[in-house]
Amino acid sequence: MTWLITGGAGYIGAHVVRAMLDAGEQAVVYDDLSTGIAERVPSGVPLVVGSTLDGDRVADTLREHGVTGVVHLAAKKQVGESVDLPLHYYRENVEGLRVLLEAVTAAEVRSFVFSSSAAVYGMPDVTLVTEETPCVPMSPYGETKLAGEWLVRATGRATGLSTASLRYFNVAGAATPELADVGVFNLIPMVFEKLTESAPPRIFGDDYATPDGTCVRDYIHVVDLAEAHVAAARALEASPGSDLTLNIGRGEGVSVREMIDRINALTGYDRPPVTTPRRPGDPARVVASADRIATELGWKAKYDVEDMITSAWEGWVRLHPGAARG
DSSP states (O other): OEEEEETTTSHHHHHHHHHHHHTTOEEEEEEOOSSOOGGGSOTTSOEEEOOTTOHHHHHHHHHHTTOOEEEEOOOOOOHHHHHHOHHHHIIIIIIHHHHHHHHHHHTTOOEEEEEEEGGGGOSOOSSSBOTTSOOOOOSHHHHHHHHHHHHHHHHHHHHOOEEEEEEEOEEEOOSSGGGSOOOOOSHHHHHHHHHHTTOOOEEEOSOSSSTTSSOEEEEEEHHHHHHHHHHHHHHHHHSTTOEEEEEESOSOEEEHHHHHHHHHHHHTOOOOOEEEOOOTTOOSEEOBOOHHHHHHHOOOOOOOHHHHHHHHHHHHHHHOGGGGGO
16 A cells, blocks of 8 residues: 655654555655654655645645555644644644545545544543543643544544544654654653753652652653554555544553653763642643553554663764763
8 A cells, every 4th residue: 555644754754654664565755844854754755745734735645646545643733832822723733634634535545544642631530541531632732633533533434434543642762863853842852951951850740649749651662653553554454444543552651750760860860850830731640551452453562661761862862962971
């Protein structure tokens, strides 16, 4: 099959492209390069620069490259920014998806994998989050992802398009240093940034109802995540008309304090964190149940937190050589 990977020049997208190629699939990247990096696209893989809001360009791309399946990762994804710019997020994430699906169904593409998020759950008060846990998103970003799932599922039911919505938990790590995340929006790069600045890492609140008082999260290596996309894509190809909704996580929680301690140890730094007030909207614990994806796709994460930190650090040092002096 030939898969169109929207957002394929981004951090996660570039890993999905490589996983598809490694699995023997053909790939085409469609990216507006607002945050993606063209150099991430492998040699020989076509790169079409465009927005998912441009229906004609999407339709031309699907036709010219004989696309038979789509993995849709292109989206705006910063929670805080979405609170300030909700109309922008709804336009990019929901209207862009609608335009894309319109082109996909007109071209009779058979399979569609949608990049969703654990943000659809909001603040679940459960030990493990299953796919049946009620979705109560707490930000416009999370709302757009849940609305996207509804749109994808409804389109599949109406047209026979095989669909999968993959709810990512906390993504980290890199396959190679040059594919590492260049953003500083998640815990691991935020800690790296503070260490590089000779400043203490920050803990936002240490009075949560968790074993050490800090928030607990489920971390997934980006290589495992990419392989989950391949597994989902192949499942859709094998079972026309499928409608899957799957958590992508490890089912293991790591607290913020534990993560900072591990980062210090693995990077050679020794900077104890400082505690600052809680951030609004941070749930105490969000950890995935990964049982359904194991049953449905036979997929299981291979990499642990140490692998994530080590590979992410190699990418950070590549961009910030002075950080290696820790």
